[in-house]
Every structure is written in structure tokens, then in C-alpha cells.
Amino acid sequence: MDPPPGVPPDNTTPTSLAILRAGGRVFDAVRISKAKMAKLFFVATLIALGAPVYFIFLKSPPPLPEVDLNEWWGPEQLKTKQDTSVRPFKLKFDKVMIKDLKERLKAHRPFVPPLEGVAFEYGFNSKQMSNWINYWAEEYPFEEREKVFNKYPQFKTNIQGLDVHFIRVKPEVPAGVETVPLLLLHGWPGSVREFDAAIPLLTAVSKDRDFALEVIVPSLPGYGYSEASVRPGLGVDKMAVMFRNLMNRLGFKKYYIQGGDWGAVITSNMATMFPEEILGYHSNMAASLTGRTTLINVLGSVYPPLVVKAELADRLYPLSKHFGYLLEETGYLHIQSSKPDTIGVALSDSPSGLLAYILEKFSTWTKPEYKLKADGGLSSSFTREQLIDNLMMYWATNSITTSMRLYSETFNKRYMSLKMDDIPTTVPAWFIQAKNELVYHPGWIMRFKYKNLINETVLENGGHFLAMELPQVFTEDVLKAIAAFRDWHKQNKVKTEL
Amino acid sequence: MNTLYLEKIINHWAEKYDFEARADRLNRLPHYKTRIQGLDIHFVWAKPEVKGVKPLPLLMLHGWPSSSKEFEKVIPMLTNKRGGYDFVFEVIAPDLPGFGFSEGSNKPGLNPVQIGIIMKNLMRRLGFDKFYVQAGDWGSQTATHMATIFPEDILGFHTNMPLSSMPISFLKIVLGSMVPTLAVDARHVHRIYPLTKLFSYIMRESGYFHIQATKPDTIGVGLTDSPTGLAAYVLEKMGVCSNKEQTDTIHGGLENLELDDVLDTLTIMWANGCVVTSMRIYAEALAGREASVVHNIPTKVPTAAINFLHEVLYQPDWILRDKFHNLVRSTTVEFGGHFAALQTPRELVDDLYASVAQFVVHHRVRT
Numbered sequence: 047m048d049p050p051p052g053v054p055p056d057n058t059t060p061t062s063l064a065i066l067r068a069g070g071r072v073f074d075a076v077r078i079s080k081a082k083m084a085k086l087f088f089v090a091t092l093i094a095l096g097a098p099v100y101f102i103f104l105k106s107p108p109p110l111p112e113v114d115l116n117e118w119w120g121p122e123q124l125k126t127k128q129d130t131s132v133r134p135f136k137l138k139f140d141k142v143m144i145k146d147l148k149e150r151l152k153a154h155r156p157f158v159p160p161l162e163g164v165a166f167e168y169g170f171n172s173k174q175m176s177n178w179i180n181y182w183a184e185e186y187p188f189e190e191r192e193k194v195f196n197k198y199p200q201f202k203t204n205i206q207g208l209d210v211h212f213i214r215v216k217p218e219v220p221a222g223v224e225t226v227p228l229l230l231l232h233g234w235p236g237s238v239r240e241f242d243a244a245i246p247l248l249t250a251v252s253k254d255r256d257f258a259l260e261v262i263v264p265s266l267p268g269y270g271y272s273e274a275s276v277r278p279g280l281g282v283d284k285m286a287v288m289f290r291n292l293m294n295r296l297g298f299k300k301y302y303i304q305g306g307d308w309g310a311v312i313t314s315n316m317a318t319m320f321p322e323e324i325l326g327y328h329s330n331m332a333a334s335l336t337g338r339t340t341l342i343n344v345l346g347s348v349y350p351p352l353v354v355k356a357e358l359a360d361r362l363y364p365l366s367k368h369f370g371y372l373l374e375e376t377g378y379l380h381i382q383s384s385k386p387d388t389i390g391v392a393l394s395d396s397p398s399g400l401l402a403y404i405l406e407k408f409s410t411w412t413k414p415e416y417k418l419k420a421d422g423g424l425s426s427s428f429t430r431e432q433l434i435d436n437l438m439m440y441w442a443t444n445s446i447t448t449s450m451r452l453y454s455e456t457f458n459k460r461y462m463s464l465k466m467d468d469i470p471t472t473v474p475a476w477f478i479q480a481k482n483e484l485v486y487h488p489g490w491i492m493r494f495k496y497k498n499l500i501n502e503t504v505l506e507n508g509g510h511f512l513a514m515e516l517p518q519v520f521t522e523d524v525l526k527a528i529a530a531f532r533d534w535h536k537q538n539k540v541k542t543e544l
Numbered sequence: 545m546n547t548l549y550l551e552k553i554i555n556h557w558a559e560k561y562d563f564e565a566r567a568d569r570l571n572r573l574p575h576y577k578t579r580i581q582g583l584d585i586h587f588v589w590a591k592p593e594v595k596g597v598k599p600l601p602l603l604m605l606h607g608w609p610s611s612s613k614e615f616e617k618v619i620p621m622l623t624n625k626r627g628g629y630d631f632v633f634e635v636i637a638p639d640l641p642g643f644g645f646s647e648g649s650n651k652p653g654l655n656p657v658q659i660g661i662i663m664k665n666l667m668r669r670l671g672f673d674k675f676y677v678q679a680g681d682w683g684s685q686t687a688t689h690m691a692t693i694f695p696e697d698i699l700g701f702h703t704n705m706p707l708s709s710m711p712i713s714f715l716k717i718v719l720g721s722m723v724p725t726l727a728v729d730a731r732h733v734h735r736i737y738p739l740t741k742l743f744s745y746i747m748r749e750s751g752y753f754h755i756q757a758t759k760p761d762t763i764g765v766g767l768t769d770s771p772t773g774l775a776a777y778v779l780e781k782m783g784v785c786s787n788k789e790q791t792d793t794i795h796g797g798l799e800n801l802e803l804d805d806v807l808d809t810l811t812i813m814w815a816n817g818c819v820v821t822s823m824r825i826y827a828e829a830l831a832g833r834e835a836s837v838v839h840n841i842p843t844k845v846p847t848a849a850i851n852f853l854h855e856v857l858y859q860p861d862w863i864l865r866d867k868f869h870n871l872v873r874s875t876t877v878e879f880g881g882h883f884a885a886l887q888t889p890r891e892l893v894d895d896l897y898a899s900v901a902q903f904v905v906h907h908r909v910r911t
Contacts, residue, residue, distance in 0.1 A: 154769045155768055155769050155817060156768075156817060157765060157768060157769075158648075158761075158764060158768060158817065158818075158820035158821060159650065160761060161649070161650055161651055161652045161824075162650055162651050162652070163651075163652070164652060168652075168759065168760055168761040168824065168827060169758075169759030169760060169761035169762030169763065169764070170759075170761055170762040170765060171761065172761060172764075172765060175765065373758075374758050375758070376754070377751070377754040377755030377756075377757070377758040377759055378755060378759070380747075380750070380751040380754040380755065381751030381752060381754065381755050382751070383751070384747070384748050384749070384751040385545070385751050385752070385780060387545055387546070387547060387776075388545040388752075388776050388777055388780045389763070389776075389777065390776075391545060391547065391550065391770070391772055391773045391775075391776035391777070392763075392766035392767050392769075392770045392772070392773020392774065392776065392777060393766050393773070395766075395769075395770035395772050395773050396765070396766045396769035396770040396773060398765050398766070398769045399765045399766020399767070399768075399769050399770060399773065400766065401765075402761075402762050402765035402766065403762055403763065403765070403766060406759065406762045
């Protein structure tokens with residue numbers, strides 16, 4: 047029965063007393079001796095410390111996933127007519143497409159002005175649109191650019207049902223210089239155009255090297271001039287199989303690989319699934335999406351020097367700041383991982399829309415501070431021509447929707463449960479970390495997976511699109527890495543022979 | 545969005561949708577504009593036809609991606625005599641600033657709390673110091689803030705998307721997962737638990753929320769420029785919010801709404817070029833602390849909740865009461881979705897009349 051309102055509760059009622067007495071008897075029965083308490087406390091501490099130690103250092107890795115080298119991604123009816131030829135290819139910006147593009151650009155609906163005092167904090171500033179539209183519709187030299195792109199030898203070949211487009215540049219070498227193959231993989235919203243400046247540098251012959259690089263630069267399936275899968279399932283692990291098959295098709299049983307963005311993840315999967323074939327792995331976006339890494343990062347926030355060198359601590363800590371930054375910047379990732387086809391409609395219909403969506407990334411991912419600049423900092427690190435070159439790879443081929451599907455094919459239960467980042471590889475690895483790259487993991491954490499991580503180059507400048515922004519720095523590092531991989535193999539050969 | 549289905553919708557919009565007739569239809573209700581705090585606010589103002597029955601002022605607030613058009617069907621039902629009730633409504637249904645025919649702000653900061661203030665000033669401009677509110681989606685968020693900031697002026701709040709955003713409420717939901725049937729009536733357990741399923745659903749469906757809350761101007765360029773793009777984007781959400789169990793169908797839930805209503809919604813957005821200003825409400829709501837501070841303050845304004853089956857989020861009454869101390873009525877039904885005034889107008893009106901009757905009683909008892 048409730049006491050009448052206004053009267054304070056009375057804890058000496060018969061009911062309360064009975065409860066207290068019963069509680070007291072229970073307490074007496076389980077009263078624990080001081081010694082037992084100490085033991086319990088010790089065991090609890092052991093578990094509290096031991097659990098993370100086990101999880102971080104002792105847990106065994108998941109098994110390698112099963113690999114189907116012949117999974118078919120093209121139309122069913124083509125399965126019987128497999129074509130393994132490698133055909134030369136030249137891309138074409140046809141007049142009808144160009145005319146339509148210009149019309150759409152010029153006939154755009156009025157853009158909504160940005161809020162007062164805002165640069166790129168709410169996203170792409172529409173005041174910048176007229177500049178870009180003018181350039182793209184009136185100044186961009188379509189024909190000339192087409193000629194420039196076609197200067198590199200390009201090919202197409204059908205891998206597992208899909209035509210894969212790639213650039214292949216093989217240098218002329220004097221006697222005594224060995225050509226070694228290097229697969230270069232781009233990501234989103236990039237394309238083969240990201241490597242335009244780097245390719246001549248990478249394939250240069252030099253007296254200081256006893257090797258020269260032959261580069262194979264494909265468009266990812268569903269991007270640019272590579273065909274897209276017709277059925278679900280083509281995530282980064284399956285693309286790794288496709289590119290392994292591509293390299294084999296071209297006659298390479300062993301080769302080097304390099305990647306950034308999705309390219310970094312695909313090449314990482316190749317190093318994990320085909321270690322006998324990969325001579326070395328270079329990445330400009332080393333990432334580790336494992337429980338272990340998260341646990342280490344969280345525990346480390348108590349005392350960051352345990353996890354990361356003092357001068358690099360701000361690339362990871364404070365966690366709240368970095369988490370906030372990721373939250374602010376991953377809206378695109380969220381929608382592309384869940385509804386790529388929805389957002390794809392607008393972006394394939396409106397070149398203005400596509401431009402704003404993609405260039406926003408070239409702004410923020412190059413330098414977060416560019417968000418505060420009126421032009422998004424887009425003129426600071428790239429030329430307009432470069433940026434439109436890349437956009438054309440999406441617009442001319444109408445591939446924006448299929449490119450975004452890679453997110454939903456990878457960020458799903460199927461792929462994430464493979465826990466690829468938890469499976470170690472002995473393939474020698476080398477990472478370069480740009481100042482403004484989206485993620486940073488100290489080398490020792492990456493070594494849980496990359497047992498033979500030879501080096502991590504840390505830059506005080508540069509952003510996500512490193513090969514495009516700093517082609518010299520990028521190339522130098524890749525060449526150093528390959529030289530180091532070659533040494534590593536020589537030494538290991540000696541070791542096994544001894 | 546399934547692009548094969550989209551093709552059909554686009555064809556209908558381009559070839560069959562009768563723009564003039566639909567505009568005429570909307571114009572059957574009286575429309576006005578007035579300038580509040582620097583912004584032209586458009587609103588429908590429907591006075592009851594009936595004589596001798598007390599008109600109660602009712603402010604109706606829509607959400608995203610909607611407008612005052614959402615209430616087109618219910619307004620005539622609310623302004624006409626209804627058996628068993630001795631009152632009728634005088635309806636004021638505005639477009640939120642940045643939506644429909646209302647001007648959007650050119651300054652950062654127009655969050656739902658501030659929109660609530662604009663709405664309060666609108667009602668005062670029209671001669672109403674005290675009034676009832678009916679709302680869903682962002683309208684409900686706005687009205688929740690109004691009920692917190694102007695408790696003496698909101699006579700009653702009826703919502704079809706009731707939400708307590710207090711930390712204690714979230715904690716209760718999480719703790720409730722240990723014994724779900726203790727937290728929620730057994731019939732409604734599936735609306736929240738298991739939490740993993742709810743989380744999965746939210747993750748799958750909230751990409752638009754995430755991008756609108758962070759980069760509305762980026763995505764806005766494409767959506768302003770391409771009507772097809774706008775259609776795909778908006779219709780996908782209208783579909784899944786009308787029925788969340790139909791993502792395996794080609795229409796994704798959209799066929800729970802009338803095509804004309806859907807195209808009205810799209811046309812209003814397209815004609816006013818307001819997708820960007822409408823999406824900014826997400827960014828503003830999550831920027832700064834104003835909204836969360838107000839969310840944390842409970843209100844004694846008498847509140848009534850109706851929970852349709854496919855509404856995006858559900859909270860049991862005891863959790864709603866963290867925020868709404870006088871939750872006088874709560875109904876949970878086994879049909880309907882997010883756009884109640886479009887999908888289930890009669891049921892919404894029935895519940896609204898019954899709720900307001902209870903608000904009236906609530907006030908009578910207290911005086």
C-alpha cells in the first residue's frame with residue numbers, strides 16, 4: 047500500500063525490516079574470508095589483463111578463405127565462349143557523348159547558394175560550380191586529352207567473364223638490366239589517370255638500378271573502361287583473384303604489386319591469398335580493420351606512447367577527434383555501402399552532380415584544412431585538367447554506379463567475416479604514409495599481419511591521392527621498395543640454400 | 545532503388561502526371577505566406593466550415609522529404625464535424641523553412657529548436673497564443689522542442705513518431721535487451737529487439753541521414769540538377785519507410801502510397817529547387833549542442849503517441865515518459881508506416897480526435 051502523498055517513505059515498516067533481516071542472513075551465509083577475497087581479486091585481474099594479451103598476441107588467425115579461380119562475373123551465356131586473347135585498345139571520347147555532356151553542364155538547374163560564411167564545411171560549395179562547369183564545357187581539350195591517354199599502350203582481356211582494361215608500359219632496357227613486372231591498382235574515386243605522371247617516372251631506366259619496371263595499370267572491374275559484374279559478390283577478395291588471373295594471363299608467374307585506396311586492399315588480399323606469386327607489396331594506404339587494432343588503439347589512448355611514436359601520435363590520437371573526423375567524412379561510404387544504386391542515378395545523370403561529389407574528396411582527402419578554403423583547395427594540389435581527366439573516366443563510361451557497388455560488395459557480412467586483415471602473410475611489404483592519409487597505423491601493429499614489413503616511410507606532406515599529388519616522392523619510394531624486396535629475396539635465397 | 549522500376553515512375557511523371565490538375569487540387573485549400581524572422585513561410589490555413597462548434601487551433605508539422613502537402617487528405621476531415629466530438633480543428637499546416645514553398649535560411653544554425661521558435665512566432669502572427677500540435681519526422685522533433693520551450697502555449701502534442709532522446713532512454717533500451725519482454729509488450733518486442741537486427745536495419749537505411757548530416761551541399765548538386773536522381777533518392781526512402789519488409793520487391797515499399805501523392809511530393813521539391821535547403825536540417829540538427837540540451841529537458845505538455853507498424857523507430861511508453869511526463873494516450877497499431885497522413889489518413893484523424901479529447905479532459909482536471 048502506498049503511503050499517502052506528501053508523507054516521506056518509512057523504512058521501519060514491518061516489510062522493510064523483514065527484507066533487511068533476510069538479506070542479512072544471506073550475507074552471513076556467503077561471507078567470504080579475506081584470503082578468499084584476495085584470491086578472487088587476483089584471478090579477476092589476471093583475466094582482465096590476460097584477455098587482451100591473449101587477444102592481441104596469442105589468438106590464432108582465421109583460415110585462408112577458399113579461392114575459386116574460375117568464378118564467373120559476366121553474362122551466363124558467354125561462359126562457353128571464353129576468350130583469352132589480349133587485344134590492343136584505344137579509348138575514344140566520341141562526339142555524341144561530348145555534345146551531350148556540354149549540354150547537360152550548361153543546362154544545369156540553378157544551384158542553391160552555400161550558407162553565409164561557409165566554404166566546404168557543408169560539402170562542395172556551389173559558388174565554385176560555375177568555374178568548373180565553364181572549364182569542363184568550354185576549355186577542357188577533349189580531343190587532345192584522348193590522344194595523350196592513348197599514348198600509353200592499352201589492352202583489354204576477358205578475365206572470368208569481364209573485359210578488363212589496362213595500360214601496359216614496358217621500358218626498353220640495355221643489357222644487364224632486368225625488367226620486373228609491377229601491378230598498380232587505383233581506388234575510388236580514382237582511376238588509371240592517377241598514375242599518368244608516375245608511369246614515365248616508374249618505367250624510367252637508370253644507371254643506379256639493375257632493374258626497370260614494367261607497369262600494368264588496370265581499371266578495376268566496374269570502373270573506367272573495365273566491365274562491371276552482372277551479379278552480386280564481386281568484392282575486393284574476388285577482385286584479387288581476377289588480378290592474379292590477369293597477371294598470369296600476361297605471362298607473369300611472379301610480380302610486384304602496389305595499391306592505394308581500394309587498390310591497397312585488393313593488393314593486400316593478393317599478398318595474403320597468393321604469397322608464392324607476390325614478390326613484394328607496396329601500399330600508400332596501409333589499413334587494418336581488425337578487432338585487435340581497435341583494442342590496441344583504445345587501450346593506447348590511456349598512454350599513447352605505448353602505441354605510437356610521440357611525433358606521430360596526433361595522426362591517431364585523441365581517438366575522439368579522429369573518430370569525429372571519420373564520422374564527418376564517411377557519409378559517402380555509408381550510403382555507397384548500402385544504397386549505391388540509389389545515389390548512382392543522380393550522379394550518372396548530372397555531370398555537375400558527379401563533379402561535386404568526386405571533387406569534394408580530392409579536396410578534403412588531400413588536406414582536411416582545404417575544407418576551410420573557398421575553392422576547397424582544389425587549385426592548390428592539382429590542375430583542373432588532371433581532375434577532369436579523372437572525372438572523364440567515370441562520365442565517358444557511365445561507371446559511377448558500378449564503381450560504388452564495390453563498397454556494398456565489400457562492407458558486408460560475407461567479406462567482413464573472412465577477416466582478411468587478421469590473416470598474416472610473409473610477402474615482404476613496404477608502406478608509405480602520407481601526412482593527410484585517412485588512416486594511420488604504426489608499423490608494429492601492421493606487423494601482426496605483414497610478417498616481413500621491411501619499412502614504413504612517413505611523410506610530412508601529401509594526401510590520399512599520393513601518386514597524383516606527389517609523383518616524384520611516390521615513385522622514389524616504390525623504386526626503393528622494389529630494390530629492397532629484391533635484396534630481401536636474394537638474402538632469403540642464400541638462407542634457404544645454406 | 546531498382547532502376548527498372550524507376551524507369552516506370554519517370555515515364556509516368558513525364559507523360560501521365562497531370563501537373564495542372566494536381567496544382568488545382570492543392571489550391572482547393574487556402575494558402576498563405578508571411579515573413580517570420582526574415583523568411584517567407586508558406587502555410588495552409590484551413591478554417592472549419594462548421595458553425596456552433598468550437599474550433600481548436602492545430603499546427604501540423606511535416607518532415608523530410610515532405611511538405612504541408614502531406615496533410616492534404618486529413619485537413620478536410622479535421623475541419624469538418626465529426627460524430628461524437630464537440631470540437632473541430634482550425635488547421636495551420638506550414639512548410640518548414642527550406643522545404644516546399646517556404647524560404648530556406650542563408651545562415652548556418654537553423655536547427656529544429658530554432659524552427660520551433662519560427663513556428664511559435666507564426667502561430668502568434670495568426671492570432672494563436674496557445675494551440676495543439678500534430679507532427680511526425682522532423683516536424684515531431686520540432687514540436688517536441690516547442691513543447692519543451694513553450695510548455696504553457698502547447699495545449700497538447702500528438703505525434704506519429706514519438707521519440708525520447710534522453711541518454712537515460714537509450715540506456716533503458718540497451719539494458720532492456722537483456723530481457724526484452726520486460727522492456728516491451730510481447731506483441732511489440734519485434735519493433736526494437738533483438739538490438740542487432742535493429743542496428744542492422746538502421747545501418748542499412750541511414751546512409752542518406754549520414755551524408756545529409758555531413759555533406760548536404762555535395763550531394764545536393766546532383767539532386768538539384770537531375771530530376772531522375774532526385775526521384776531515385778527520395779522514392780527509395782519513401783518506400784522503405786512505408787514498409788520496411790519489402791526491400792525484396794521491385795518497388796521497395798513505395799506501392800503502399802498513392803503514386804500521385806508521391807509525385808506531388810517530388811514535384812514540390814523539384815519545382816522549388818529545395819532539396820539542398822531541406823537536407824541541411826540534418827546537418828544543423830547534429831551541429832552544436834542546442835538540440836541535445838533541449839532534448840534532455842522533460843515536458844509536462846499532455847502528449848499522445850500513435851505507433852504505426854513500419855515507423856522507423858519505436859519506444860515503449862515507459863521510455864517515452866522519460867521525456868513526456870504526461871503521456872496521456874498511446875496507441876500501437878499493426879498497420880501503417882512513416883507517412884501516416886498519406887498512407888492511413890482516416891486512422892490518423894481518428895486517433896488525433898480521440899487524443900485531443902483527452903487533452904481537453906487533462907486540462908479540465910487541472911483547472
